[in-house]
Amino acid sequence: MHDLAIDPQFFATCAQEGIDPVDAALAVQQGTLVFLRSEASRHMTDYRPLLVGAGTRRKVAGLIGLGPRDSNRQAIVESMSVILAAGPDSVMDLTTNPEGVALRADLKEVVGVPLGACLTYDLFASPRKKFGRNEFLDRFEMGLAPGVDFVLIHAGINPGLAEMSEKSDRIMPTTSRGGGLLARYMRMHDCNNPLIEFFDGIIDICKRREVVLDLGDIFRPGATADAGDELKWREILLLSELRKDALASGVQVLCESGGHIPLHRIPELIPAYKDALGGAPLWLAGPMVVDNAVTLDSIVNTIGVATAGQHGGDMFASITQVEHYAMPGATDTAEAIRNVRVAITALDLVRSWPPEVERQRAISVARRANDWDIQQGHALYPGLAGNAFIEHGLRKGAPCTICGSLCPHITAKKEHDETPVPAMQSGPVLLSLPMPVAKGEHGLDGDANQEDGADAVFLVATSDPEV
Secondary structure, eight states, rough: OOOOOOOOHHHHHHHHHHHHHHHHHHHHHTTTTEEETTTTTGGOOOOOOEEEEESSOOOOOOOOOOOTTTOOOOHHHHHHHGGGTTTOOEEEEOOOOOTTTHHHHHHHOOOOOOOOOOOHHHSSSSSOOOOOHHHHHHHHHHHHTOSSEEEEOOOOOOOHHHHHHSSOOOOOSSOOHHHHHHHHHHHHHHHHOOOHHHHHHHHHHHHHHTTTEEEOOOOOOSSSGGGOOHHHHHHHHHHHHHHHHHHHTTOOOEEEEEEEOOGGGHHHHHHHHHHHHHTOEEEEEEOOOOOOTTTTTHHHHHHHHHHTTEEEEEEEEOOOOTTSSSSOHHHHHHHHHHHHHEEEHEEEHTTTTTHHHHOOOOOOHHHHHHHHHHHHHHHHSSHHHHHHHTTTTOOOOOOOOTTTGGOOHSSOSSOOOOOOOOOOSSSOOOOOOOOOBBBSSOOBOOOOOOGGGGOOOOOOOOOOGGG
C-alpha cells in the first residue's frame, strides 16, 4: 500500500473531510476507511481522490455502463454532460459486454473522480471454457488497465451457497447478475468460484496497482420479505474471511450490501453487517424500503439512504425511477444522484458538519430577506434554483407567489434581522480544495489547481441490479 503518511493528496482529501490525516491513515490500515485512488490516478492532474468510511461524509456513486446489446461507447461519453451538475463522488462501470475495457479508457479521460468497474462481467458474461489461472489473472488485470480505482468482484458465492440459494425459501434466490453468472459457471464446469480460487492473484494485482478491492454482494434481498435471512449471513461470513486476507496483504477493501430492506429493519441489519465485516466501509444498493413503488424507486432509494446513512452506510448507488424495468437514461440518472445528494445533505446535518450547518443557516437568512440571488448561491443545485426563480419572475425583495403581499417575511417584523451573505462556493460538492499532483514513482508534489465543486464531471448510468 502506498505510504499515505507522506502523501499530499491524502492530506488534502482529509482536510476536505475535516478529519486528522494521522487518524485517517490508521483507519485505512485497519480497514475502516478506504482511499479511492489507484496508482494510475495518482499522476493525473484533474483527479479528485475520495475517502469512504469512518468519520467521513456519505457519498453517492453514479452507475454507468452499456447493456448486453449496446456497443455505443461514444453515446455514454457525450451524454455525461446531461448530469454534469448532479455531483456523483465516484463512478461505477457496469458494462455487460466486451466494450467495457474500451469504455473505461474513454471515461478515465473525462470523469475526474474514482472509477470503479465490475470485472465479473468482463470475465463471465459469455459462457466459455474453464479458466486456467494465468489466463484468468491476465484478463483480470487487463480489465483494470484503463486506470480503474476500485474493482467489484462477486466472491461471495461458492458451490455450497449456490446450492443453498436454490433450496431456500426466498422469493428471489438472487438479484445479482454477477451472482447468477458465477452460479452458471460453477455448474458448467463443476468447480469452485474462480474469484475465490485465484483470490491470492487478485490481491497481488490490486496491491501492485493500488486498486481498492470491492467485495460485491450476491445475496442481498430482492424483496423486503427476504431481508436478513440465513443465506445473506452465510455470504457475509465468507466475505469477512476474504476481507481479512486482503487487508493482511496490504489491499484496501470496500464491501457492498443493501437490496430490499424494510425501513424498521435497517437500524438492525446494516450495523450488524458492518460489524460482522470488521467495520469495513459499506456501499449500498438501496436499501429499498418498499417493493411496489414502480416508477418512484429513486424516492424509495432516497428514504433508504437517509436511514442507512445513520446506521453504517458510507456510499450509496444512484438507483433511478426506472429501476426494475428499464435501462435508465441521462435524465433518470441525474435525478437519482440529486435525490441521494439531498439525503446526504440531511445526513451532514445529523453529524453537525460545520459547512453544511452554515449553508443551511445562510439560505434561511436569505429566504427571510426574500433575497433570491443569495438563495440561489446557497441552494444545493444553484442552476435549478436560478431557473425556477426566473420562471416565476422573482426579484430581490419581492415575496414568492404563494403568499404575495401576505408574505410573513414582510408582515412579521424582527428587531435585528441578520444580513444575507453570498455563498463563497456553490454547488453540491463542498470544500473542493486544491489537489497536489503526483510526480515521480514515489514522491508527490506539484502545484494545485482550484476546482469548483459545482463543476464536477458525471455520467449516464445503468440500472441498479448489479451493484
